[in-house]
Amino acid sequence: MHWKISSTSSQISEQPIHQSNHSAPAPWFIAAMSKNTEEDQLKDRLEQLRCHFTWKLQIQDAEMTDLENRVFDEIEFLDTECSVVMHNLLAYVKHLEGQNKEALQSLKQAEDLIQTEQDDQAHVRRLVTWGNYAWLYYYMGRLEEAQMYLDKVESTCKEFTSPSCYKVDSPHMDCEEGWALLKCGGKNYERAKACFEKALEVDPEHPEFNAGYAIAAYRLDGSKKPSQTLHTLKQALRLNPEDAYIKAFLAMMLPNTGRKAEGEKYVKEVLGSTSSHTCVFRYVAKFYRRKDSLEKALQFLKMTLRATPSSAFLHHQVGLCYKTQMIQIKKANHWRPRGRNKENVHRLVRMAIWEFEKALKLQPTFHQLYIELAEMYAELGHHRVAEDTFEKLLSMGVNDDYLQQQIHFSYGRFQEFHMKSELNAISHYLNVIKIETSSFTSKKSFTALKKLVLKSCQRNGENTLKLRILGLVYKFQGEMEKAMECSLWAQSLATEKELCGR
Structure with missing residues (x-):
């Protein structure tokens, strides 16, 4: 039994054709099998490329609109080098959206911009762009053009004396991959940081490698490892003294370490620099918001929103x-x-809800926004909507420990103060503590839990469960004598209850 091959596709369809065992294969069968072999060989070569199609960028469908908006903003406001990076990324996003013709236009714009550059990074950007071209033409079924761009990559790899025909192992390529990952959101930050780290192993003093690594570290570790992240940002600024982004990130971090005046100095430098652009002012606004200079923060946010109205980040900040x-x-x-x-x-509250709702429409996976939104609905007394919002967030399967702690702590506060449910509040505070990650939120949860249990004991009398929970809190806080006292008290109550039961 043989299988019929569709004339419009290289796929084999399950339609059996009966032939004599001694007959020669039909010419169309040989041609189709040959085409399949050629396509398989072409795809094998494509998979050796280093470009957006092989970097396994994690982009959820719900994040696509916000990512595309951010890419457009950066293309408009950033310099040529960054524009090449963003045009390549935009081409990949357009392909994912099924808009291959628009993707080709973005690659053409990237290619045109590269013509003005002649350094090593330009050669790498050219290889990335050609790799994207090859993949795009492959998906469009234009195999000859895909092969043409593969040949271009192979020719350049020979110039680099690369052991591989279709890829170059270069710190500049690691850097290019790092930027692509960094632009695609939190799920890619670990890999982005690793890419810049790998590039720095080859050239520790390279300004761009240090800038990329510092930004990745800030986004990944800023709140978890502040002193280490500050050092990394300072190192990057030493090598990139005019980089407004790094100055803005430093300005936001320094007040948390008690260095408010130094943070203010960097903000003034950002505002006084001619190289600063709209994309940086969003961070200036965030600095002023954290400083409680709210009118000033709103002034910068609204100015930036006029230029980039589809920014989930900006609507969140407002x-x-x-x-x-x-x-x-x-x-x-x-x-x-x-x-x-x-x-x-x-x-x-209503104005805040409008902004948070707008931000969520632009970026439905912006998890922190659900917490803010639920809290605002609770303020208006819309308890059912608030509870549904918390439950929706929990059902999304958030993996980040710090964010999980924030969700349960906020939900616990909602249950305690709005729903007046001590039991549910205690449950959520305990969920924070079960996540064995030390954080500001975990400390707040310990305090809230201890306060709630003590208040409940005073009002309703002690019981075994409450005392054991209180003992657990004291134990985690290092107050071992009080923890032991609660444990013995709980045992005594349990024994008393058992005797009474007899």
Whole structure:
């Protein structure tokens, strides 16, 4: 039995054709098998390339719109070298969206920009662009053109005296891969950092390698390893003294280590630099928001939004400014605002919700936003919507320990203060503690749990479970005597209950 091959595809369809065992294969069968072999060989060669199609970039469908918006923004505002990187990435995104003609246009723009460059990095960018061309033509079924670009890559690899016909092992190529990964979101940051680290092993003083590594470290480790990240950013700034991005990241980190004046100095340098552009001002705005200079922060955010209206990041930051203004009003009124103040609180909450909803439409996988949104709905008394928002976030399967802690802590606060459910609140606070990662959130959860259990014991009397939970809290906080006291007290209660039961 043989199989019929469709004339419009190289795929074999399951339609049996009966032939004599002694007949020679039909010419169309030989031609089809030959074509299959050629395609397989072509794909084997394509898979040896180093480009966006082989870097295994993790991009979820829900993130595509926000990524595309960010790419367009950076193409508009950044310099030629960065534009080449972004045009290549845009081509890959367009391909994923099924827009191959638009993808070819982006590669053409990248190729045109590379013509003005002549350094080693330009040669590498050319190889990446040609690799993307080859893959794109392959997917479009234009195999001769795919082979043409493979030949271009092979010719350049010979110039580099590469042992491979279709790829070059170069720190510049590692750097190029690192930038692509860095632009595609948090799931790619670990690999991005590793790429820049590999490039630095070859050239520890290269400015671009250090800049990429510092930005990856900031996004990955900024809150977890502040001193180490600060050192990395300072090293990058030494080699890139005019880099506004690095100055902005330093400005945001320094106040957390008690160096507010130094942070302010870098912000002034960013604002006074002619090389600064709209993309950097979003971080200046974030600096002022954290400083509680909210009007100044909103001024920069709204200015930046006019230039880049489809930024989830910016809408999130605007929403956070409104949230902070709301908290300031409540705090000034001893958390019980009335009259006009209460109206202003509700107005600011609704404004924050609008911004958070807008950001989520642009980037549905922006997990932190769900926490902010749930908290704002709770402020308005929309408890069912808030609870649904928390549950939706938990169902998304967040893997990051720090974010998991934030989710459960915030959900615990919601259960304690809005739903008045001590049991559910305790459950979520315990979920934070079960994640054995030391953080500011875990410390807050210990404090909240201890306070809640003590209050419950005073109001409703002690029970074995509460005392054991309290003992656990004391144990984690290193107060071993109090932990032992709670344990003995719990045992005593359990024994008493057992005797009473008899």
